[in-house]
Amino acid sequence: MDRCVRWWNSEAGGAVRAGLVTALCMSAGLVLVSEVAAEAGAYAPAVYVIAAALAALGTLALGRLRLAVALGPDLMTAGWLMALLVISHGLTLGQLYALLVVVALFACAAAFTGAAARIVQTVPLCIRQALPLALGTMMVLWGLERGRMLLASPVHLVMLGDYADPLAYFSLLGIVLILGLRALGVRQAVGCGLVITAALSFIEGFWIIPPAPFYAPEGLDRSIGLFLLAGEGDAKALATMVAVAPWLFLLMILNFWGTWQALGVNVDAQPRKPLRVAALANLLAALCGMTPMTAAPESALAGEAGRAHPRAYAASTAAGLLLLLCAAPLAKELASFPAMLVPCIVVAGLFLIARTQLAWAAFDLAERTAAIALVVLVPLTYDMALGCSVATVAYVLLKVLADRAQDVTRTMRGLAAFTVLIVFFDAWLF
Template sequence: MGGVLTALALLAAFAVVPALWARAGAPFVGAYAATLLAACLATLAAGLFARQPIVVAPALGINVWLAYGVIYPLGVAWQEALAACFIAALLVLLTVTTPLRRIFLASMPRAIAEAARGGVGLLVVFTGLQMGKLVVGSPLTVTMLGSLSEPAAFVALAGLAVSLAFWAMGVRAAAFWGVLSAVLLALFEGFLVLPEAPFLLPEGLDRTAFALDFAHLAELSGVVLALWLFLFFDTCGTFAALGEAEEVHGLAEKRTLLVLAAGNVVASLLGAGPVTLAKESAAARAVGARTPLAACAAAAVLLLVLFLEPVAAAVLDFSAILAPLLIFSGCLLLRELRLDWQQTSEHVAFFAVLLVTPLSSSLVAGLGAGMIVYVFLEVFSGRGKKIHPVLFFFAGAFSLYFAYYTP
């Protein structure tokens, strides 16, 4: 039962992420099928191969960054973004299956890995505020508050209020109920019309599968590097959130890392953005979902949702419905941040990543700024010899990126 409830709690994300890729130019029907199929296969593999009661879902934050921080501002085609995801996924697969995993975990300051999540979280929140017209552009300042007389703002705020209220009451699927409330309100007010035929046989994979374009991959090297680092540390960090140790030793945990890395390879080949271990899996464990059957049950639910593409597509006509999920999910990413306030280098690097990422809409710039600042401060504080050579390498690589590739 826990696996089914977890999958239901994640349904809104499976509508939002394909919508993001559709806005970036990908066919929605193909992106929807690819996202559901990739998550379903990875969840099933987690249950049958890794023997873990977890659910794999779209990585909402990183998909928002790809859409609004890479594809839109840089003029990158969605096929080229998929190619970057594919290479990054291969690098993650290499990292988790070799001694590189231990080296990376030992070399990277925890503050930078934590701040990367927080920076993406702030970017997701800001994107949701803009999508819901709760924040709009200003001729005098960068942004200003929107007006509740705007239908989109009213619906988005109502959905967000429901999500927060359910969250305060301890309801697991708070984000789902918030989005559902926004949908019902939009239907009642006539802003949204559901299709007469809500079910459709899965289609569209022929338009997204193996559509990767490697022609301009060299120009996206910074994106690949940021994706690689973020996906690796997000995966390992989520195990800590689920009560697992960061240094994963068990066979089941190693197999789960392998499943997640391979799942991202398959997702990019199918035409979907990155997937990750759903943090809602922790709630499933809390209610007794501790066997692989929970993952299998969740995969079965996702397979059924695959036939609801017309309903998900209808959401595109009134995107304010998606805003509550983005804002709420971004807040949850910020909730997990931890920082040692006594370490000056980590303190400054943390805020460099946390601020630069949303302000520049670039995880590449955020991670690069954080690593460069950290190495700089450690060297001048006399602790340069303690810095891992891998971190020096990444700081140098990001310095070259800022010098030659920053648009």
């Protein structure tokens, strides 16, 4: 018994605890991505199960590479694909997944030939250093909005929420608890704050235990292989698919790499193998009827213990995700009143912001502009690929205007030109 207690309090035990907390926080994303897909006609239970299974598999693969990074569904991309392409532009789900399969095959080719690695390895230092600040700010804003501590405003960008709202009150309480316990030197501050917030929310009656909290996976035949039905839609949708494909290709590469780099996990490692894992995961996702996967921002909860023991962290995260796979009713209950999840996400964002090291004084105008563009756009759009693309274009353009084109590599010039062409092509077709 004493040995178990000592292990639980050790650094390896801390990595396991961090993995379980990460999986719990990812439950909201699993539920939301299934609900977004359901709005476009997909079968939500099957999407939820596939997302959880692929997230567990991808997290284990990244853990074998000694990366304390969880793989999860890209919620913002899923919302964009379903709302814009399926609901607004009339693509069928079969056509959408056929598009994703084709783009994922190109992404795999780029990852396995080294083209994707060459793209990301030439990204300037200013963008790399600004990524943690951009991702951390995005997580803080997203958490505050999910906890209704910030609300959309018709006059201003955002406004403060009503703290008489139980969700806003309990979310704020959880944030204060975690930060307070951490300031007092409590090693398990996140876990303690999470448990206390959960207990208070349950006592106050904001959560109930569903009568059937677990169920066997069902409806997979209604999701797997939907790309085979691409020919059942309108042929005019081909123009939309052609317009979106280049942007999706860039998104699959930059979203994963940007989040991975922002998390500061083994950033000196060669990116080829992680990019291959992400590309294969996205190909499996498209074949199984899922939207793209990316590095989960909740991985910021890994902490020092998770980064020191990445395989233990990955194993516990995957175990938590597999448990959630059969616990969709419980996950939906948590997502309906996320007072326990919001504080963890906000605090993880604050951890990333605190670790940001920007060599601001050493940057020139082009580098400062690129960093500012990234830090502003990512939190406002929740789109890592868009932020990286705009920052790249701004960097290249200002370097050329300042007669310092020799500082810009050919790959960076090609990436900037490719991004500009995508924008004009999309604008022309849409």
